Amino acid sequence: MTDNTCNMPDENGYFGEYGGQIIPPHLVDIMNEINDAYDTVSQTDAFQDELNKLYATYVGRPSPIYFAERLTEKIGGARIFLKREDLNHTGAHKINHCLGEALLAKYMGKTKVLAETGAGQHGVALATACALVGIECEIHMGEVDIQKEHPNVTKMKILGCKLVSVSRGTKTLKDAVDSAFEEYLKDPVNSIYAIGSVVGPHPFPKIVRDFQSIVGREAREQFLAAEGKLPDTLIACVGGGSNAMGLFSEFLNDESVKMIGIEPAGKGLETSEHAATLTLGSKGSLHGFECYNLQDTEGNTLPVYSIASGLDYPGVGPQHCHLKDIKRATYASIDDAECLDAFMQLSRLEGIIPALESAHAVAHAMKIAKDMSAEETILVNLSGRGDKDADFVAEHLSL
Numbered sequence: 097m098t099d100n101t102c103n104m105p106d107e108n109g110y111f112g113e114y115g116g117q118i119i120p121p122h123l124v125d126i127m128n129e130i131n132d133a134y135d136t137v138s139q140t141d142a143f144q145d146e147l148n149k150l151y152a153t154y155v156g157r158p159s160p161i162y163f164a165e166r167l168t169e170k171i172g173g174a175r176i177f178l179k180r181e182d183l184n185h186t187g188a189h190k191i192n193h194c195l196g197e198a199l200l201a202k203y204m205g206k207t208k209v210l211a212e213t214g215a216g217q218h219g220v221a222l223a224t225a226c227a228l229v230g231i232e233c234e235i236h237m238g239e240v241d242i243q244k245e246h247p248n249v250t251k252m253k254i255l256g257c258k259l260v261s262v263s264r265g266t267k268t269l270k271d272a273v274d275s276a277f278e279e280y281l282k283d284p285v286n287s288i289y290a291i292g293s294v295v296g297p298h299p300f301p302k303i304v305r306d307f308q309s310i311v312g313r314e315a316r317e318q319f320l321a322a323e324g325k326l327p328d329t330l331i332a333c334v335g336g337g338s339n340a341m342g343l344f345s346e347f348l349n350d351e352s353v354k355m356i357g358i359e360p361a362g363k364g365l366e367t368s369e370h371a372a373t374l375t376l377g378s379k380g381s382l383h384g385f386e387c388y389n390l391q392d393t394e395g396n397t398l399p400v401y402s403i404a405s406g407l408d409y410p411g412v413g414p415q416h417c418h419l420k421d422i423k424r425a426t427y428a429s430i431d432d433a434e435c436l437d438a439f440m441q442l443s444r445l446e447g448i449i450p451a452l453e454s455a456h457a458v459a460h461a462m463k464i465a466k467d468m469s470a471e472e473t474i475l476v477n478l479s480g481r482g483d484k485d486a487d488f489v490a491e492h493l494s495l
């Protein structure tokens with residue numbers, strides 16, 4: 097493996113054939129300004145010191161690596177370890193990049209941060225970060241989602257962000273993206289857009305990956321210290337791909353370490369209700385960048401579904417597309433039933449209730465561990481905790 101996977105993207109924002117800026121020319125200038133500011137600001141000691149201090153004292157980093165001994169015993173085979181991003185303040189990995197984005201806004205002299213949210217996870221993490229940094233936050237959310245996601249909507253209001261209800265189109269995530277982006281373009285000088293994953297036009301996939309790479313840096317050091325060697329296999333769930341990219345990024349040059357990203361197979365890959373973009377998609381463009389897409393023969397984006405709302409995105413981060421093509425990472429899928437089984441097993445064997453998103457990664461670890469030897473190890477990125485999913489699961493399984 098050469099170093100080229102680490103020095104990405106190139107100056108045009110491409111990871112191999114994917115990424116870039118598929119946007120009108122006047123937007124390219126705006127994106128390039130963000131890129132230049134990011135490259136400068138994020139390298140300063142002041143910025144890095146402030147971010148690292150907040151990671152330690154506010155988020156609670158480093159998050160531990162935990163050996164899931166009872167789960168391992170039950171499955172047999174490889175030992176399964178968890179990187180506990182569920183223990184972060186706000187309960188998931190998203191706070192890692194939201195804090196970075198809010199601080200970046202402050203250092204760039206912006207007065208307002210704008211974003212969209214689907215199920216509300218990104219909205220809550222961003223509203224939290226903006227409250228902490230002391231910067232105005234405006235979140236656009238579809239009317240349908242606002243009705244569905246009550247606890248997150250309430251949290252955003254308490255945290256003081258301005259919540260804009262989007263009533264156009266299907267009144268869901270896609271319309272919220274359009275609405276938030278339009279608002280941003282009214283004043284790109286004083287405001288900044290804060291994206292929710294390693295997606296969107298360059299430089300967003302790079303910025304979010306860099307902020308999430310704290311997960312991989314910690315994991316690599318912690319695992320070496322505890323086990324005296326690197327893990328054999330990394331597993332993470334993939335929606336847009338930020339928690340997976342954060343973990344993978346620091347192991348790209350470790351040829352012995354396998355990396356597996358897990359997409360939602362939903363109700364089955366043979367149905368139309370899944371979001372297995374890398375498994376079944378084809379190259380296209382979406383939300384300002386090139387990536388694998390779930391699209392029809394005319395290039396229209398298909399509706400997607402997952403039991404885990406954080407995973408139902410019809411595109412995927414450009415670096416994952418590249419890692420798949422060069423075979424540095426592989427991508428598999430887990431369906432709703434397998435996800436629910438892993439959710440319950442982890443809860444009852446380890447006392448850890450995972451997010452339904454993260455349960456996809458746990459399910460795949462359970463699937464492959466039994467065919468591996470007891471000397472081998474699997475490190476799962478446990479991206480978030482399952483409090484938000486507890487009522488739904490209990491009702492679904494009639495507990």
Ligand SMILES: *Cc1c(COP(=O)(O)O)cnc(C)c1O
Nearest residue numbers: 293335336337338339406453480
């Ligand atoms: C949002 C979310 C995801 C999916 O996002 P990625 O960008 O693919 O990491 C995964 N897990 C949890 C807990 C989430 O909230």
